[in-house]
Amino acid sequence: MGIVVVTGIPGVGKTTVMKKAALGMDINFVTFGTVMIEIAQEMKLVKDRDEMRKLTLEQQKKLQIKTAERIAKMKNVILDTHCTVKTPKGYLPGLPEWVVKKINPIAIVLVEADPEEIYNRRASDKTRNRDPDTKEQINEHQMMNRAAAMAYAALTGSTVKIVFNHDNAIDEAVKQVAPVLK
Secondary structure, eight states: OOEEEEEOOTTSOHHHHHHHHTTTSOOEEEEHHHHHHHHHHHTTSOSSGGGGGGSOHHHHHHHHHHHHHHHHTOOSEEEEEOSEEEETTEEEESSOHHHHHHHOOSEEEEEEOOHHHHHHHHHHOTTSOOOOOOHHHHHHHHHHHHHHHHHHHHHHTOEEEEEEOOTTOHHHHHHHHHHHHO
């Protein structure tokens, strides 16, 4: 199969959708952020995942390259990551050229939901320390992700599949993903 990238903004449910879609399949589920935090902790740059977005751009780039190198060696992978990372200085590409070319995905799955749904999911998730974005900022972030996903596809020749994960409709989202995993 190669590497299929799944992406979406925090709170959209990308991990939940893709794990359910991959049930019973011989696929390695890898989270870019988990590999990246392992490397950042090895380098003593952060203590937890939520500190990652506050690193300098140079630190982010070094971590992204090291993470891409590890992941590129893997086979048959669903790669859970963010298309863009919202930082205090603006949006940072989650898969800039030096990363996406190393990973070379066969497809990019962009999971989306209505901004109000994401806003409400974030408000009820007490396990994370997320930025308090408005519905308008959530919408902007999703639009930035669409633009970035197409740019990544142009660099790699991969396809982009938009999957909608609306509240109480995960089975429909899973059906939308199925053709990509075949």
